[in-house]
Amino acid sequence: MRKYIPFAFKNSLRNKRRTILTIASISVSLFLLGVLIAVYHAFYFRAAPPEQALRLVMRNRVSLTFSIPEYYEPKIRQIPGVKEVVSRSWFGGIYIDNRPEYFFPRFGTDPERIFKVYPEMTIDPEQLKAFQSERTAAAIGKTLAEKQNLRLGQKITLKGDIYPVDLELTIRAIFEGTADSSDNVMYFHRKYVEEGLVNARKGLVGTFAILAESAEAVPRIAREADEMFRNSDRQTKTDSERAFQLSFVSMLGNVKVFLLSICGAVVFTILLVSANTMAMSVRERIKEIGVLRTLGFTTDKVLAMIIAEAVIIAMLGGLLGCLMAFAVVQVLGSSLQVMFGTLRMPPVVLLISLGVAFAIGLLSSVIPAYNASRVPITDALRHLG
Amino acid sequence: MNNNFIIETKSLTKEYKRDEFRIMALHQASIQIEKGEFLALMGPSGSGKSTLLHLIAAIDRPSSGEVTVLGQNLQALSDKEIARWRNEHVGFVFQTFNLIPVLTARENVELPLLLTHLSKKERIDHAETALKLVGLGDRMGHYPRQLSGGQEQRVAIARAIVTDPALILADEPTGDLDSQSANEVLTILSKLNKEQNKTVVMVTHDPHAAKFASKIRHLEKGELLPKGVLPQV
Numbered sequence: 001m002r003k004y005i006p007f008a009f010k011n012s013l014r015n016k017r018r019t020i021l022t023i024a025s026i027s028v029s030l031f032l033l034g035v036l037i038a039v040y041h042a043f044y045f046r047a048a049p050p051e052q053a054l055r056l057v058m059r060n061r062v063s064l065t066f067s068i069p070e071y072y073e074p075k076i077r078q079i080p081g082v083k084e085v086v087s088r089s090w091f092g093g094i095y096i097d098n099r100p101e102y103f104f105p106r107f108g109t110d111p112e113r114i115f116k117v118y119p120e121m122t123i124d125p126e127q128l129k130a131f132q133s134e135r136t137a138a139a140i141g142k143t144l145a146e147k148q149n150l151r152l153g154q155k156i157t158l159k160g161d162i163y164p165v166d167l168e169l170t171i172r173a174i175f176e177g178t179a180d181s182s183d184n185v186m187y188f189h190r191k192y193v194e195e196g197l198v199n200a201r202k203g204l205v206g207t208f209a210i211l212a213e214s215a216e217a218v219p220r221i222a223r224e225a226d227e228m229f230r231n232s233d234r235q236t237k238t239d240s241e242r243a244f245q246l247s248f249v250s251m252l253g254n255v256k257v258f259l260l261s262i263c264g265a266v267v268f269t270i271l272l273v274s275a276n277t278m279a280m281s282v283r284e285r286i287k288e289i290g291v292l293r294t295l296g297f298t299t300d301k302v303l304a305m306i307i308a309e310a311v312i313i314a315m316l317g318g319l320l321g322c323l324m325a326f327a328v329v330q331v332l333g334s335s336l337q338v339m340f341g342t343l344r345m346p347p348v349v350l351l352i353s354l355g356v357a358f359a360i361g362l363l364s365s366v367i368p369a370y371n372a373s374r375v376p377i378t379d380a381l382r383h384l385g
Numbered sequence: 386m387n388n389n390f391i392i393e394t395k396s397l398t399k400e401y402k403r404d405e406f407r408i409m410a411l412h413q414a415s416i417q418i419e420k421g422e423f424l425a426l427m428g429p430s431g432s433g434k435s436t437l438l439h440l441i442a443a444i445d446r447p448s449s450g451e452v453t454v455l456g457q458n459l460q461a462l463s464d465k466e467i468a469r470w471r472n473e474h475v476g477f478v479f480q481t482f483n484l485i486p487v488l489t490a491r492e493n494v495e496l497p498l499l500l501t502h503l504s505k506k507e508r509i510d511h512a513e514t515a516l517k518l519v520g521l522g523d524r525m526g527h528y529p530r531q532l533s534g535g536q537e538q539r540v541a542i543a544r545a546i547v548t549d550p551a552l553i554l555a556d557e558p559t560g561d562l563d564s565q566s567a568n569e570v571l572t573i574l575s576k577l578n579k580e581q582n583k584t585v586v587m588v589t590h591d592p593h594a595a596k597f598a599s600k601i602r603h604l605e606k607g608e609l610l611p612k613g614v615l616p617q618v
């Protein structure tokens with residue numbers, strides 16, 4: 001088959017404008033597809049740090065926007081296999097102004113425990129002590145420090161919105177996470193937030209992060225924890241951290257179905273476009289196919305050559321699209337935060353895209369190629385055009 | 386069977402069915418062609434010349450009757466075997482040259498060799514030898530659109546002989562050519578016939594072209610006229 005490839009390649013250059021347009025449309029769709037798959041991949045397949053397998057998140061059964069009582073904490077701690085528990089309450093608020101570049105996740109938490117539950121975050125012991133001992137101290141991740149250009153000792157103000165309090169914070173610690181941008185976050189004392197609250201709003205937290213002793217214990221802890229609060233007025237839902245993050249994503253609507261259906265639509269459209277182009281280009285060549293068969297080419301060889309040509313075109317488009325997607329993700333990746341990290345283009349995404357390009361080439365040409373290769377030679381030779 | 390006959394047909398009949406029409410393209414044609422002959426098939430348009438040539442080349446299958454070429458009964462072969470057989474034993478030349486426009490002269494001539502086990506180098510050697518034989522040694526890298534009609538037809542002849550087939554079948558090879566190019570093409574065919582002992586069967590309208598042949602047979606309305614008989618005008 002290899003020796004027919006140059007011929008198939010030259011055939012693909014026969015109508016240069018059409019080939020270029022086909023390659024362009026395939027590459028644009030595969031660019032889109034590549035980015036979509038990368039987003040999908042970032043949501044559902046990103047490699048988690050090993051600690052993540054040990055962590056659970058407990059939230060209010062109704063929704064993430066409802067809180068749960070602080071006094072659950074000692075009870076959770078009693079469940080066998082639980083190593084550490086810490087609360088995290090989403091503060092929201094406004095830093096500088098409402099523009100998205102000033103948005104980052106901020107949590108009120110327990111400074112004594114937060115880094116025990118997140119041991120993959122490395123923090124200087126001196127800084128940790130400083131963070132723990134000062135009521136208005138804040139600890140920020142390195143990514144956040146770099147992005148917002150924040151330094152140790154700097155004072156910042158967060159205007160409350162969910163909570164009717166303004167926080168005057170001093171940055172006392174900068175920690176570093178292992179996974180991409182997992183440290184684009186700020187922590188401060190929950191007690192400091194509570195100071196400004198009316199009594200009715202005190203004693204509530206957003207979620208509990210629970211560190212288990214072993215990964216095997218995780219499902220059991222989840223079950224027992226939810227069972228424990230089944231009869232209380234604030235029931236809970238406890239998931240592995242991974243599952244929790246995905247449920248967070250699903251607040252945006254059914255992202256999975258949405259992403260997959262756009263991908264499907266893109267692929268289907270480009271398949272129809274290429275099939276039409278291939279049918280046209282094959283029809284113009286019926287006579288030549290008759291000539292090839294007169295020279296001794298079998299129907300199978302003719303079939304294979306036409307398909308090879310379509311696959312070459314589709315793969316060129318696919319390659320180009322992947323390169324574009326790769327470049328765009330490289331350049332914009334770090335600013336395109338997809339909930340839990342930087343958007344990137346892992347090899348598997350490129351592989352899937354190229355696989356789709358291959359399938360488009362194959363599927364778009366197989367029917368016209370099959371039909372053309374089986375036109376009786378005498379009819380093919382009489383074919384005009 | 387006489388071993389001198391390279392082509393032998395018996396009561397060869399081809400009927401085309403198109404919708405409710407039936408066209409008797411060839412009726413009961415029996416012909417014997419000897420090895421080394423240069424036969425011209427003549428006859429008016431629609432008389433079945435191409436049909437007979439196609440049946441001999443196994444491009445088409447007869448409705449009834451038998452064709453034996455080089456001792457091979459063609460009906461006995463599968464489509465795949467026929468393709469291979471044609472590649473090895475038959476060189477076909479068309480009226481409209483039918484070169485592949487995206488390939489150079491050399492690549493066009495190399496095309497039938499792709500089906501053989503020859504190496505790339507051998508294929509190129511063979512293709513170049515064939516092109517030199519038709520006097521186009523200096524045009525190997527040219528594309529068909531850069532060649533004159535006569536040159537294109539010579540490339541097509543080179544393509545037909547590159548696998549060294551015993552049989553050359555040409556369907557009005559000079560039909561689209563001016564008289565000088567036609568002469569060149571006919572001279573090449575007759576050289577191949579005389580010097581390399583190729584059997585040539587050529588369909589033609591042109592009495593001048595037929596003069597290059599050693600024998601002439603006439604067809605009329607799908608019937609092969611007996612030897613020496615000319616169609617009534």
Ligand SMILES: Nc1ncnc2c1ncn2[C@@H]1O[C@H](COP(=O)(O)OP(=O)(O)OP(=O)(O)O)[C@@H](O)[C@H]1O
Nearest residue numbers: 378379401408410429430431432433434435436437
């Ligand atoms: N593939 C086909 N389908 C239907 N009819 C055909 C086909 N091939 C040939 N015919 C018919 O069979 C008859 C003989 O055709 P053929 O091509 O053999 O004639 P010819 O002698 O070569 O004519 P010309 O000099 O015009 O090439 C014609 O009436 C033609 O229309």
Ligand SMILES: [Mg+2]
Nearest residue numbers: 434435436556
């Ligand atoms: Mg004809």
